[in-house]
Amino acid sequence: MRRDLPFIVFFTAMMVETIGVLDSGVWINFVAMALFTTLLAQAWNLLGGFGGQFSFGHALFFGCGAYTQAILQLSGGLGAWPALALSVALAAAVGAAVGALSFRYGLRGSYFALASLAFAEVFRIGALSLDITGGGVGLMLPLQEGFSRLQFGSRKGYALVLLAFVAAALVVSSWLRHSRFGAQLQAVRDNEDAARAVGVDPFTVKLRASMMSAAFMGAAGALYLQMFQYIDPAIAFGPAISVEALVGAIVGGMGTLWGPVLGAVVLHLLAEGTRNLFGQLPGLNMVIYGAVLVLIVTFLPRGLAGLGRSALVAFAAWRERRHG
Amino acid sequence: MAEPLLRVSGLSIAFGGLRAVQDVSFEVPRGRLCALIGPNGAGKTTLFALVSGFLRPDSGQVMFDGQDITGRPPHLNAQAGMTRTFQIVQPFAAQTVRENIAVGAHLHEPRRAAALAAADAVAARVGLAAQLDKPAADLTVAGRKRLELARALATRPTLLLLDEVLAGLNPQEIADMIPVVRGIADDGVTVLMIEHVMQAVMNLAEQVWVLAQGQLIAAGTPAAVTSDPRVIEAYLGPGAAARLQAGEAR
Amino acid sequence: MLEFSILFPSILGGLTTGAVYALIALGLTLIYGVLHIINFAHGAALMVALYAVYLLKSHFGIDPYLALPIVVPGMFALGYALQRGVINRASHGKDENILLVTLGISIVLENLALMAFKSDTRTIETAYTLSTVQIGPAFIALPKLVAFGGALVASTLLLLIVHRTDLGRAIRAVAKEKQGARLMGIDVDHVYAMSFGIGLGCLGAAACFLLPAYYVNPQVGSGFVLVAFTIVVLGGMGSFAGALLGGLLIGVVESLCGLFLGESLGQIGIFAIFIAVLLFRPQGLFGARA
Numbered sequence: 101m102r103r104d105l106p107f108i109v110f111f112t113a114m115m116v117e118t119i120g121v122l123d124s125g126v127w128i129n130f131v132a133m134a135l136f137t138t139l140l141a142q143a144w145n146l147l148g149g150f151g152g153q154f155s156f157g158h159a160l161f162f163g164c165g166a167y168t169q170a171i172l173q174l175s176g177g178l179g180a181w182p183a184l185a186l187s188v189a190l191a192a193a194v195g196a197a198v199g200a201l202s203f204r205y206g207l208r209g210s211y212f213a214l215a216s217l218a219f220a221e222v223f224r225i226g227a228l229s230l231d232i233t234g235g236g237v238g239l240m241l242p243l244q245e246g247f248s249r250l251q252f253g254s255r256k257g258y259a260l261v262l263l264a265f266v267a268a269a270l271v272v273s274s275w276l277r278h279s280r281f282g283a284q285l286q287a288v289r290d291n292e293d294a295a296r297a298v299g300v301d302p303f304t305v306k307l308r309a310s311m312m313s314a315a316f317m318g319a320a321g322a323l324y325l326q327m328f329q330y331i332d333p334a335i336a337f338g339p340a341i342s343v344e345a346l347v348g349a350i351v352g353g354m355g356t357l358w359g360p361v362l363g364a365v366v367l368h369l370l371a372e373g374t375r376n377l378f379g380q381l382p383g384l385n386m387v388i389y390g391a392v393l394v395l396i397v398t399f400l401p402r403g404l405a406g407l408g409r410s411a412l413v414a415f416a417a418w419r420e421r422r423h424g
Numbered sequence: 425m426a427e428p429l430l431r432v433s434g435l436s437i438a439f440g441g442l443r444a445v446q447d448v449s450f451e452v453p454r455g456r457l458c459a460l461i462g463p464n465g466a467g468k469t470t471l472f473a474l475v476s477g478f479l480r481p482d483s484g485q486v487m488f489d490g491q492d493i494t495g496r497p498p499h500l501n502a503q504a505g506m507t508r509t510f511q512i513v514q515p516f517a518a519q520t521v522r523e524n525i526a527v528g529a530h531l532h533e534p535r536r537a538a539a540l541a542a543a544d545a546v547a548a549r550v551g552l553a554a555q556l557d558k559p560a561a562d563l564t565v566a567g568r569k570r571l572e573l574a575r576a577l578a579t580r581p582t583l584l585l586l587d588e589v590l591a592g593l594n595p596q597e598i599a600d601m602i603p604v605v606r607g608i609a610d611d612g613v614t615v616l617m618i619e620h621v622m623q624a625v626m627n628l629a630e631q632v633w634v635l636a637q638g639q640l641i642a643a644g645t646p647a648a649v650t651s652d653p654r655v656i657e658a659y660l661g662p663g664a665a666a667r668l669q670a671g672e673a674r
Numbered sequence: 675m676l677e678f679s680i681l682f683p684s685i686l687g688g689l690t691t692g693a694v695y696a697l698i699a700l701g702l703t704l705i706y707g708v709l710h711i712i713n714f715a716h717g718a719a720l721m722v723a724l725y726a727v728y729l730l731k732s733h734f735g736i737d738p739y740l741a742l743p744i745v746v747p748g749m750f751a752l753g754y755a756l757q758r759g760v761i762n763r764a765s766h767g768k769d770e771n772i773l774l775v776t777l778g779i780s781i782v783l784e785n786l787a788l789m790a791f792k793s794d795t796r797t798i799e800t801a802y803t804l805s806t807v808q809i810g811p812a813f814i815a816l817p818k819l820v821a822f823g824g825a826l827v828a829s830t831l832l833l834l835i836v837h838r839t840d841l842g843r844a845i846r847a848v849a850k851e852k853q854g855a856r857l858m859g860i861d862v863d864h865v866y867a868m869s870f871g872i873g874l875g876c877l878g879a880a881a882c883f884l885l886p887a888y889y890v891n892p893q894v895g896s897g898f899v900l901v902a903f904t905i906v907v908l909g910g911m912g913s914f915a916g917a918l919l920g921g922l923l924i925g926v927v928e929s930l931c932g933l934f935l936g937e938s939l940g941q942i943g944i945f946a947i948f949i950a951v952l953l954f955r956p957q958g959l960f961g962a963r964a
Contacts, residue, residue: 154770154773154774156714156777201949201953202953205952205953205954205956207952207953207956209769209770209773210711210712210769210773211907211952211956213712213773214712214903214907214948214952215948215949215952215953217900218900218904218945218948218949218952219949221900221941221945222942222945222946222949225939225941225942225945226942229936229939278536279536280530280533280534280535280536280539283523283526283527283530283536283539284527284530286516286518286519287516287519287527290516290517290518290519291514291515291516291517293478293510293514294510294514294515294516294575295499295516295527296478296497296498296499296502297476297478297498297502297507297508297509297510297514297576298502298507298527298528298531298575298576298578298579299499299502299503299507299528299531299579300499300527300531301497301499301500302499339781339896343777343781346774350774381789382788382789382792382793383784383785383786383787383788383789383892384785384789385785386781386782386784386785386788387781387782387785387786387789389781390777390778390779390780390781390782390785391778391782392778393774393775393777393778393781394760394764394774394775394778394779394782397764397771397774397775397778398760398763398764398775401766401771
């Protein structure tokens with residue numbers, strides 16, 4: 101029952117229209133960055149929202165994607181698009197490796213979150229120390245515009261590519277809501293022992309979710325490199341991206357289809373709003389993210405999408421009372 | 425005689441110094457409804473965990489449908505046809521009744537629509553049809569027990585291990601559930617149930633085993649077992665059997 | 675490379691750092707042992723304490739060691755308020771929520787510091803910052819030696835509180851069996867908040883001992899958080915002995931790794947241990963199987 105597909109198509113078409121029509125550089129940038137955050141949140145949502153495994157170091161896969169994209173083009177001489185495909189594949193492989201290690205040894209809950217932090221830190225230190233990643237200086241992609249080089253003159257081009265991945269993530273999320281795999285994944289999230297008793301293999305299910313989640317994070321990393329032509333260990337593996345991914349997903353509503361989109365938009369609106377009020381203060385964004393996280397978890401644990409769902413349920417009940 | 429569906433031999437497990445299950449052996453014939461009874465703390469649920477693969481025994485063997493499945497993970501056993509329920513119900517709280525049952529149906533049904541339809545059918549069998557759209561967290565205890573049963577049924581098991589599926593139900597709810605369990609057995613599913621509700625055991629079971637302090641102390645028909653003095657003493661304490669007999673003689 | 679004269683100072687340095695690590699880890703393990711939550715805000719709280727000590731010195735001229743009676747109660751109060759006012763309310767009893775809330779608090783604290791102090795690294799100057807003491811072939815910075823002694827004293831105090839006072843009894847009761855403790859008339863919410871407060875109080879003490887030999891910047895917390903977690907997991911969640919021994923051990927490991935692998939890669943040794951423990955022996959050396 102893919103009732104979601106028409107909405108996804110409509111959303112994508114509307115976004116293409118919007119991007120095409122927008123003139124103001126500020127708004128195009130807003131849309132591009134909001135789509136970027138959406139992709140991060142959607143990736144986190146696959147493993148965290150649908151799978152119930154909270155990763156606090158999801159930047160691990162982002163960084164792998166970004167560095168692979170850079171290294172393949174700089175040292176490997178590959179084109180941008182083939183590099184993108186390989187970056188996504190590598191990120192998925194890292195997702196499989198980390199997932200296999202973590203789930204094979206039954207890491208859950210806080211222990212899993214801690215381990216994910218540790219993995220990201222290890223890679224960050226590694227990137228700082230190795231030559232191939234440029235050490236602390238990072239890597240820079242030479243500016244060469246062109247579609248085949250995945251570099252665009254205006255943010256519009258990037259926005260469209262990001263939109264393509266966001267749409268793909270929407271389709272995958274919808275598939276999770278209406279498929280056997282998704283049902284098994286959510287069963288493992290809600291009660292792992294009960295899931296095992298009815299034939300679900302938690303390890304395989306979580307592993308596949310980890311790979312899918314990592315793949316999208318890797319794509320986001322590779323696209324980040326293309327957009328900004330620069331990557332360094334702090335950006336690649338640091339807490340900023342990890343936090344953005346998880347806060348976006350939680351604020352929007354974990355385990356929902358549109359939650360990450362909502363969450364990303366709200367976070368960016370907040371960031372814009374506070375920037376207009378207080379100016380560009382380093383750290384202000386993150387303070388907002390942290391505060392919003394605490395507030396949402398306290399008062400709106402189902403996120404904004406949950407609010408929408410409660411409103412719908414309340415509305416349906418009201419209608420029943422009037423006509424019943 | 426046909427090969428028993430489940431054969432347990434010499435199963436033992438100890439937790440630290442506590443010998444929870446000691447050298448337990450029994451056979452469950454195909455198509456029968458059998459019960460495992462015993463006082464609290466006897467090790468019945470631990471035995472279920474050993475049989476279904478949630479725990480690995482220290483020694484002993486579990487044969488299911490002719491195959492040695494000792495220590496095999498639960499999900500593989502479920503895929504082979506052995507499904508267990510839990511004494512403390514374990515619903516997927518955030519999901520609806522239908523979605524809960526569908527997870528069980530998906531064991532053999534890869535398509536979503538078919539699994540949801542199968543869930544509807546199973547729900548009707550156990551009397552949950554009216555609650556299909558409710559979140560599992562909103563169900564009463566009786567409802568959750570039915571859900572537990574329904575979800576297990578949806579996996580189309582050959583052997584169903586029911587752990588106190590009647591516990592916490594009032595007499596009316598128990599009277600409603602007994603025919604449901606009977607119906608499952610009549611459909612050809614082999615059932616092994618842990619039960620405290622003696623009314624159900626007497627009503628349903630063809631063969632009963634009694635576990636006390638980790639050891640099998642009696643086996644037989646419900647009538648035979650419940651008049652066995654060792655069983656009476658396991659439940660009521662030493663000397664109880666003699667006292668009861670003396671009381672009857674008067 | 676394996677000469678005693680090179681190894682000895684490294685090990686000694688590791689032990690002194692390790693003692694402070696142990697004090698940090700003690701607070702964390704107390705919080706876990708009682709509240710059964712992983713306090714992701716522990717590092718950020720340490721950073722707050724370090725800034726407090728720094729400001730007391732730079733603006734009021736108060737020596738870090740003399741600041742102990744100010745910073746420790748102050749951090750205690752902060753901990754009590756945070757637990758009672760924010761974490762308790764936000765968690766709705768669910769573990770995953772607590773995880774997220776403490777993460778959120780740590781993000782807020784770290785970035786507020788970033789906004790207030792920029793990312794400059796600050797140090798303090800005292801009369802004894804540069805003095806050293808000779809032990810065998812090694813010259814140990816005096817502040818580090820004081821830190822070692824101070825951390826051990828503080829740890830002993832903490833253990834005394836937990837094992838000899840009524841509050842400690844209440845804490846241990848709640849840690850073992852919350853409902854039972856409640857039935858005995860213990861105010862569990864109060865004990866939770868007290869435990870959290872004590873945990874942060876340990877950080878206040880650690881900060882006073884750390885700053886003379888160390889530095890402060892907004893990111894310093896995250897540097898300590900993973901080390902603290904490694905110690906707690908290595909020693910066993912909720913085990914005091916584990917935190918003490920683990921702290922000393924990790925301090926030495928870090929020092930030796932730094933010696934052989936260089937500064938930045940030295941940290942990898944710790945994380946490798948962390949991941950290994952999580953995977954292969956999650957109950958740590960002294961903890962109970964989760």
